[in-house]
Amino acid sequence: MSTTPESFKHNHIKQSPPQSQPCHNFSKRVVNDNDASSIASDDRMNSSWWWRTRSLNAPSPFQQFGPCGGIMKNSAMVMQIQDPASQRLTWYKPPLTVLVIKKVCDASVLTPFVQLVTWLVQEKNMVVWVESAVLDDVTLNEDIKFRSIRDKLVTFKDGRDDLTDRIDFIVCLGGDGTLLYASLLFQQSVPPVMAFHLGSLGFLTPFRFDNFQEQLTSILEGHAALTLRSRLRCVMHRKTENPHGFEHAVDSNAEPSSSLANSILVLNEVVIDRGPSPYLSNIDLFLDGKYITSVQGDGLIVSTPTGSTAYAVAAGASMIHSSVPAIMVTPICPHSLSFRPIVVPAGVELKISVSPESRNTSWVSFDGRNRQELFHGDSLRVTTSIYPVPSICAQDQISDWFASLADGLHWNVRKRQKCLDELSDLTASGSEDIFDEIENTKLYDV
Template sequence: MRDEDIQLALQMAANSISVEEEPLGAAIASPENSPKPLRKAVVFDLNERRKQFRRTRSLNAPSPFQQFGPCGRIMKNSAVVMQIQDPASQRLTWYKPPLTVLVIKKVSDASVLTPFVQLVLWLLQEKNMVVWVESAVLDDALLNEDVQFRAIRDKLVTFKDGRDDLTDRIDFIVCLGGDGTLLYASLLFQQSVPPVMAFHLGSLGFLTPFRFDNFQEQLTSVLEGHAALTLRSRLRCVMHRRSEKRHEVNHAVDANAPMFPLADTILVLNEVVIDRGPSPYLSNIDLFLDGKYITSVQGDGLIVSSPTGSTAYAVAAGASMIHPSVPAIMVTPICPHSLSFRPIVVPAGVELKISVSPESRNTSWVSFDGRNRQELFHGDSLRVTTSIYPVPSICAQDQISDWFASLADGLHWNVRKRQKCLDELSDLTASGSEDTFDEIENTKMYDV
């Protein structure tokens, strides 16, 4: 806190007047002795006053103009507010030519094999790049039957998920498949993520804007640095266990499920889901925002999603769709037992705390981008906030065009039959005139 703020606090404390009790009769007999207005308790401790105005993180928004009329202003704060760059100006640039590329393909899909071989051959032979693939790719029986792939098999560099650290080894990523390939890339890089170029070879393809028909031209343009970027924010989820032993014993029941190494902190691109699991009872989840109790969720569960995840599970639960450049966190209940519990949007800089209510009849289950499903016991808590490590997704056109194209192609947003025009307006519509409806009405009056 600055010196002028300390002086202001001291002046407020010096000018404050404590409330003195007076006889009721005197107050009634004379207007001058009327009771003094009640005042809120004044904080005399400057340390406590500092805590009231200091935040541990920014709300991820630009600083507003701080003058309101001739007198009003915002009290100055020593915390620095981060200035947000215009999303339209976010473009890819290389400090040096990229040399290594990680190619992620959709598993168990024969339709991706031919594009995968074509891409790897072109990167190796035409661009002389070092190509990384997952070690399981080399064990694909159908892929090993391809003559061209067998010729380049030994030139590929492999890694094992969960074991090898790819940080500072990969210059950019190419995904071949559906949205799951981009989620998998986010899981592999739990800190800084290289730029991701996703080709649509899957089912929905909401996060994969590129088509594989002319991949050579598109990749060449990206390698030359001619591409726009969408910084897709991720959620940082931190688990706090009350009893690690109880978690280990109970977690053995779900040992056959596909799991990645569990960690106290995990970054998710879409959403973190807390649900009631196999229990027949309603889930009862307490929700806190920046340490303040907000509400209890009684229903099937809760979805905490990023703007990118707002078009995934959250939109199926009735949430609004948020552009990925908007700094926000979406909180969506799953089948709430309340008619007034609507999805809400909170600032990206807040911290959400989710815990099983002490009155809950059962435990809850939590999953991160559909993986690492584990049980949330009484006394456990999950803290969620926006991560400082986004996923830089390369755009096919730009941030706005790609998103609305995905809404139209993937979700058929606002698709309906066009309404027919009125006969009396058919000439106006056909001619493309810019006349207003008032001018049309005036014309009718003069014709009469």
């Protein structure tokens, strides 16, 4: 996924200098006993270099195939893909406005929220935006520190106020839902998001609040790695009737005034299910205009790599790193033993519609919101959006992801298998009774 500077207003991605590549000499060389050690040393150096590389991109393929074959050069299709490991935040100018999103209906977040907004207003002289509903919290208004800065906060109302080009920086206090809400608020370019883990799961919130002053100061100075979390652009096309009685669908290629208003960007997934109907869903799936298959089951999940660890993984999908450009398609309880989740390239367009033979309609939800019915003749088109969510890393893209797998999902957690030293001694002594007794004891210990 390529990212252009237009994706952000006051920030862009700074690419680290490329690592020097080793020069391989493929000319013939004579090998004797004297230079055998040097060759072994070279092999060790080359192997260690490959393990030390920080590139997360696949190697660029060699474009000549045999003596005569090759890839036709097409200047119109040339693009440069930046190594995700080198994506770092930089500011065009110092950020002045910050949006603070906190978890609702959670008293444990109130104290960190007051500490954060007070520090941002008094120490950093920043303009702090909060949702208008936050100021209606009775417990929060009883706090003396909060009352002293309450009038300095700028409020907005979801669904009424447009935050586009008004916010330089976003801070989330809570769980993964706060990051999903930030994605919903910004349906085009998203400011950099720093998420503190103050919720339940915290898979997308890598920062701890203990030393928030030092961490925020470092971020505001531009010292941060970024994970560009791709989003899906979902457009509903309704089958309607014109005055002459002919049915037509909304133009899928309308740009951007009409189509953009009907599109929704999702960070996790779009879910198509059978709703309250007792019948199986019968959903037709198209990829770039070609019919692929029909889904007969409870429904279908179309998710981003970020969403692969959410609903999709509960439905049996694999977990994909957030930097992988892909779209995951996962059936929900399919009535087929051979229907496995699939991963398709990020550049394709998926079209999902209710099959003409379906006994019922389907229902669609976008990141768990905006649930609406999908009727016969309607279709949902899903593509990868050009506007990702720039999520700030606590360490780096790899460390944060595996830490989330371990802490949030307890990935590959089990008791360690014991060594065979004790068993080997017992086997050598021929004491089968003692051997069986030890085995039974170990079974009870586990």
